[in-house]
Amino acid sequence: MSSRSALSLPDEGLAIGFQPSPPAADTRALHQLQHELDQSGRPFLGFPDHLRQVMAELAPLLGLLADQQGEPYEGTRFEDGTREYEKAVLTYFAVLAGASLDEAHGYVAASPREALLHGLAMARRGLPEPSVYVSEQAHYDVVRACELLGMNVVRVQALPDGSMDPNDLRLQARLRRGAGALVVATCGTPLHGAVDNVAELRAVAASFGPVHVHVDASAGGLAAAHTDLMPPWSLEHGAHSITLSGHPLLGLPVPAGISLVRRVQDPPTNLPITVPDRLMVGARSGLSALLLWTRLRSLGRIGVAAMVARCQDVAAYALTTFEATGVAPERFPGSLTVTFERPARWVVDKWRLHYSGNRARIVTTGPMTYTAVDELAADLSAGRQEVAA
Secondary structure, three states: OOOOOOOOOOOHHHOOOOOOOOHHHHHHHHHHHHHHHHHOOOOOOOOOOOHHHOHHHHHHHHHOOOEEEOOOOOOOOOOOOOHHHHHHHHHHHHHHOOOOOOOEEEEEEOOHHHHHHHHHHHHHHHOOOOEEEEEOOOOHHHHHHHHHHOOEEEEEOEOOOOOEOHHHHHHHHHHOOOOOEEEEEEEOOOOOOOEOOHHHHHHHHHOOOOEEEEEEEOOOHHHHOOOOOOOOOOHHHOOOEEEEEOHHHHOOOOOOEEEEEEHHHOOOOOOOOOOOOOOOOOEEEOHHHHHHHHHHHHHHHHHHHHHHHHHHHHHHHHHHHHHOOOOOOEOOOOOOEEEEEOOOHHHHHHHOOEEEOOEEEEEOOOOOOHHHHHHHHHHHHHHHHHHHO
């Protein structure tokens, strides 16, 4: 057994024993853990990390039982009262994606991966045995979801800016002419924050047979909806289905995914099941929908737009500031992601940077302020000077 896979025993003080443990003592321990994390002073710039800003308004929702049965559009024998909140959230995201609930239906999933699985499963109804064209820069969840659904994945090369290469898609689709193409476009690739051109990719794939375009906009949808710099990316631009997410930018304490599918892409089935077959699961938690609704209501559309604009301004500032350090920063226009040369190990550890190969990144949400950019830039410069010495 390798050292990576070797099992290690848990802390004896955390073991779950036969007898119940004193609740008060465990609560104090958890509060102490929270205090230590709050006082650690370690930034976390590779991923959004600003929950403390919003937990005060969201904490009361953790005391609710929100067990939803079936779709958000249909009443059931067990109604917990959260269904209307979910529909309000879906309306908000449908408008962002250039549609309405008359044109597209969906639901709030427990995570972006569940929402992605739902979108791909719906796409397969119209294309029973399609090849799935996925950019080499797409999130690994896309390939994993295709594996779970037993779908054939065709990797497509990316352009230097991180977006899918339409010419390589044309080549790959031509080789499989007539078989049906499920193109998974990305709005906000993991490393570059790049956005694929949905209109162009759909036109390319449609030249060789039936096509369905699904957009994984979990990382970049909110930003793309509030900037004119993005290429065509949404339902408005020809996508048939889309996966969105609100928790990274909004700072929710739990993941939340939104799946929207054009109604014309969802023909009825004759499956012998009693649970509505448009969903991936039968019973769902309504907590994600309530958290999203609460946060979005507190901001309003104008507040979300202002938040995105601030994050974009910080990203533009980071690009300029990092250029002076010589770390070759790059940024897709309008993106909240800035990539740069992977720095020294101590810089990666100090700032908890996400990296892949020789490139690292920051996402300008939450704690990523102008001051943080300056401090990180100083460390990047110091790290380069150490290497040069």
